[in-house]
Amino acid sequence: MEKIKFAVIGLGHIGRRHATIINEFPNAELVGLMDKNDEASKHELVPANIPFYTSLEQMIKETEPDVINICTPNGSHSDYALDCLQHKRHVVIEKPMGLSKAKAEEVIFKALQVSKQVFVVKQNRYSPPSKWLKEIVEDEMLGDIHMVQINCYWNRDDRYYKKGGWKGNLELDGGTLYTQFSHFIDIMYWVFGDITNIKANFADFNHQELTDFEDSGVVNFNFVNGGVGCINFSTAVWDTNMESSITVVGSKGSIKIGGQYMNEIEYCHVDGMEKPELPPTNPPNDYGPFKGSAANHHYVIENVVNTLNGKDTITANALEGLKVVEIIERIYETRDLAEIKKKK
Amino acid sequence: MSQPIRFGIMGCGYIAQRHLKHIIDHPGATAVGLYDTFNDAAQSLENEYQVPCYTSLDAFLGSDCDMVVICTPNGTHADLAIKAMKAGKHVLVEKPMATSVQDAQKMVDTAKELNRFLYVVKQNRYNPPVQAVKKIIDNNKLGELQLVSLNCYWNRNEAYYKNSDWKGTKKLDGGVLYTQFSHFIDILYYFFGDIDGVNGYIGNLGHHNLIEFEDTGSFNFKVKSGGVGNMSVSTCAFNQNMEGSITIIADNGTIKIGGKYLNTIDYQQTDGFDIKHLPQSSPANNYGFYQGSMSNHDKVIDNVVEALNGEAEIMTTADDGLQVVKMIDQFYKSAKWIS
Numbered sequence A: 001m002e003k004i005k006f007a008v009i010g011l012g013h014i015g016r017r018h019a020t021i022i023n024e025f026p027n028a029e030l031v032g033l034m035d036k037n038d039e040a041s042k043h044e045l046v047p048a049n050i051p052f053y054t055s056l057e058q059m060i061k062e063t064e065p066d067v068i069n070i071c072t073p074n075g076s077h078s079d080y081a082l083d084c085l086q087h088k089r090h091v092v093i094e095k096p097m098g099l100s101k102a103k104a105e106e107v108i109f110k111a112l113q114v115s116k117q118v119f120v121v122k123q124n125r126y127s128p129p130s131k132w133l134k135e136i137v138e139d140e141m142l143g144d145i146h147m148v149q150i151n152c153y154w155n156r157d158d159r160y161y162k163k164g165g166w167k168g169n170l171e172l173d174g175g176t177l178y179t180q181f182s183h184f185i186d187i188m189y190w191v192f193g194d195i196t197n198i199k200a201n202f203a204d205f206n207h208q209e210l211t212d213f214e215d216s217g218v219v220n221f222n223f224v225n226g227g228v229g230c231i232n233f234s235t236a237v238w239d240t241n242m243e244s245s246i247t248v249v250g251s252k253g254s255i256k257i258g259g260q261y262m263n264e265i266e267y268c269h270v271d272g273m274e275k276p277e278l279p280p281t282n283p284p285n286d287y288g289p290f291k292g293s294a295a296n297h298h299y300v301i302e303n304v305v306n307t308l309n310g311k312d313t314i315t316a317n318a319l320e321g322l323k324v325v326e327i328i329e330r331i332y333e334t335r336d337l338a339e340i341k342k343k344k
Numbered sequence B: 001m002s003q004p005i006r007f008g009i010m011g012c013g014y015i016a017q018r019h020l021k022h023i024i025d026h027p028g029a030t031a032v033g034l035y036d037t038f039n040d041a042a043q044s045l046e047n048e049y050q051v052p053c054y055t056s057l058d059a060f061l062g063s064d065c066d067m068v069v070i071c072t073p074n075g076t077h078a079d080l081a082i083k084a085m086k087a088g089k090h091v092l093v094e095k096p097m098a099t100s101v102q103d104a105q106k107m108v109d110t111a112k113e114l115n116r117f118l119y120v121v122k123q124n125r126y127n128p129p130v131q132a133v134k135k136i137i138d139n140n141k142l143g144e145l146q147l148v149s150l151n152c153y154w155n156r157n158e159a160y161y162k163n164s165d166w167k168g169t170k171k172l173d174g175g176v177l178y179t180q181f182s183h184f185i186d187i188l189y190y191f192f193g194d195i196d197g198v199n200g201y202i203g204n205l206g207h208h209n210l211i212e213f214e215d216t217g218s219f220n221f222k223v224k225s226g227g228v229g230n231m232s233v234s235t236c237a238f239n240q241n242m243e244g245s246i247t248i249i250a251d252n253g254t255i256k257i258g259g260k261y262l263n264t265i266d267y268q269q270t271d272g273f274d275i276k277h278l279p280q281s282s283p284a285n286n287y288g289f290y291q292g293s294m295s296n297h298d299k300v301i302d303n304v305v306e307a308l309n310g311e312a313e314i315m316t317t318a319d320d321g322l323q324v325v326k327m328i329d330q331f332y333k334s335a336k337w338i339s
Helices: A012-023 A038-042 A055-061 A073-086 A101-114 A128-137 A182-192 A297-308 A318-333 B014-025 B040-048 B058-061 B074-086 B101-114 B128-138 B158-162 B182-192 B297-309 B318-336
Strands: A005-009 A028-034 A067-070 A090-091 A119-120 A144-152 A195-203 A218-223 A228-234 A243-248 A253-258 A265-272 A286-288 A290-294 B005-010 B029-035 B067-070 B090-094 B119-120 B145-155 B195-203 B216-223 B227-232 B243-252 B255-256 B264-270 B283-284 B292-293 B334-338
Touching: A005 A012, A005 A055, A005 A218, A005 A297, A012 A028, A012 A067, A012 A297, A012 B005, A028 A055, A028 A297, A038 B090, A055 A073, A067 A073, A073 A090, A073 A101, A090 A101, A090 A297, A101 A119, A101 A318, A119 A297, A119 A318, A128 A182, A128 A243, A128 A253, A128 A265, A144 A182, A144 B145, A144 B216, A144 B227, A144 B243, A182 A243, A182 A318, A195 B195, A195 B216, A195 B227, A218 B145, A218 B216, A218 B227, A228 B145, A228 B195, A228 B227, A243 B292, A286 B216, A290 B074, B005 B014, B005 B297, B014 B029, B014 B040, B014 B067, B014 B297, B029 B040, B029 B058, B058 B074, B067 B074, B067 B128, B074 B090, B074 B101, B090 B297, B101 B119, B101 B283, B101 B318, B128 B182, B128 B255, B128 B264, B145 B182, B158 B318, B182 B227, B182 B243, B195 B318, B318 B334
Parallel strands: A005 A028, A005 A067, A067 A090, A090 A119, A144 A228, B005 B029, B005 B067, B067 B090, B090 B119, B145 B227, B195 B334
Antiparallel strands: A144 A243, A195 A218, A218 A228, A243 A253, A253 A265, A286 A290, B145 B243, B195 B216, B216 B227, B243 B255, B255 B264, B283 B292
C-alpha cells in the first residue's frame, strides 16, 4: 500500500488530534502543518519537527501533500476546501462541511471538476452502537419506523465560550446544531434518511453574553420514508452533559441508545433479538471540563488511506456532508435570532 | 369524624372496581350504589361487594349518595357528570374529564352554578417522584425552566382495542392524548402551567383498522411561564410499555422522572438539592395484557373524603381538569396529520 501524504490546517484541539493520529499512522505521513496564527505551532500536542506554515499556498507548494485535513473554524471550512481542491489536493473536512448548502455545493462542484475526493469527518458513525443501529434498521429488524427521537442535553457555558474565540460567533461557528450536534443529525440522516415538514421552537436561556444564537431548541418533523421525528437539544444544561440519545419506536422493536454521547444501548426490546453486547465505545473527545463526541478519528484517517489506495470506499462522502448541512440549514430557517436573543 | 361520605359509582369496568375497593376500605366513606347500562358488569360487582346496582340512571341518581364517581367511557363523562350534579350530587370524574373543551367548560359552569364539588382523578400527581419534584419547583430551587420533554412510548395492541367496545372510537375514547397520555399532560400543567405555540405531527402508523385516531404524535411548544418543550407519544412501542418520562432542564439542575409511568427518578444533577429517600412507588394499574399508570386511587379517595369534610384541599380541581382538556385540544388543533 502506498504511503499517503497528509497536511493539517487549523491547529486547534481537533487539528492537533488529526496531526497526532496521522503522525503515528502506518501508511500515512504528516508532511505539513498550517495555521494563520504562528503561535498555534508551539502547543505541546503539535507533533514536533513537522514543517509549519502560516500560508496555505506555500505549504502546498513546499510539502506536496496528497490530502489536506481542514480543521479550521466551521465558517472557513468550505473556503479552505475550495482552495485545496483548486490546488488539486484531496480534502478531509471536519464537520460541518460548511455553513450553508450553497457553500457545500460549491465544494462538491469543484471536487468533481478537479477529480479529487472529499471526505467528511463523521466519526460517530464508527461508534459500535451507531453501527449496530445502522445494521438493524437496514436489516428491517425494527419493522416500520414510527417514531425517532433525538435528545442532546449538554453543558457549554463560559468555561467553553471564551472571549475572542470563534465559538459562539454566528459567521464562524454557525450555531449549536452545526458545532455540537451535527454528529447526531448525521447519524439520523445516515440511518433514517431525509426529513421534511420541519417545525421548531428555539430559545436562549443562559448564553445571552456568550453566543450569537440559540442554546436550546425543540424540533419536529416527518421522515420522507415515513414516521415522525423530533430533535430536542440544549447547551444550557446545568454544570455537566446529561445525555445524547436516540430513541426509535418501530413496529417490531423499540430501542434507545443513550449515555452521554450515544455510547450505550439503554433499551432494546426487539422481536427475535436479545440486547447485544457491543464493544465499548471510545471515550469522548476531552476538552478539559467539556466532553464532546466519541473520539474515533483514527478510523477517519484509516478510511482515507484505504480509499486513496483503492481498498475501501468513503465512509461519509461529500453528498452526505452536504445533506447534513442542508438539513441543519432548513431547521435554522425557522429560527428568528432577533427574537431569540432579545434580552430577557 | 363526621358521617361517612356516601359514594355511588357510574360505570362498572376495571377502574370502577378499584375505586369501589378503596371506598369500602376507607373509614370515612361508604359505597351505596353502582350504575352500569350493562347489567352483567354491575351485577358481578354487586355480587362481589354487596353494593346495590342499578341499570336505570334515574333510579341511581335518585338514590341517597353524596358523591358520584364517574368511570364510564370518556365520551360520556360530561353528560353524566352534569346529570349527577343536577341531581344534587358532587362528582369525582375519572380522567380525562371530558373529550372537548366545550364539554369540560359546561361541567365547570354547572358545578359553579349549582354549587357542587367537581373533582378530577389525576392519580399520577401522587407518585412520590412527582411530589418531590413539585416541591422543589414550588420552593424555587430549580430556578427558571429551560426545556421540558415528555416521552410516552407505550404498547396498546390489537387485544387492547378488540376487548373494548369503546376504546379506539373517536366519540367515546377521544384519542391517545385523552385516554393514555392525559396524565402526563396534567403533570406538565401541574409543574409549569399552560403552554402555547404548539407545532406537531400525529398519525396512525401502526393501528390501521383498529382505531379511529392517531397512535403516534410529536409536538413542540413554548411554556407560557418560560421555556420550550417537546412531547412525543406513541402506543406503538413493541410488545410492552417502553417509557413514560418527563425531563426537566432548568437553571439550577436537571431532573428526569421516568420509568414506564413516572415512577422513578432516572437522572438528577442539581445544585445541591438532589432528591433522596423517596418512598416506594405503587405498582402500575395492571390490566392483564397491558399496564397503565401508577395506581394511587387510595390516595385519591382519601383526598376526596378529606376535601368534602373540609380537612384538605382537593388535589385536582375541575379548573385544572379543564386546563388539561384545553391543552389537549391545543395539541390536536395544532397538529398536522401525517399518513
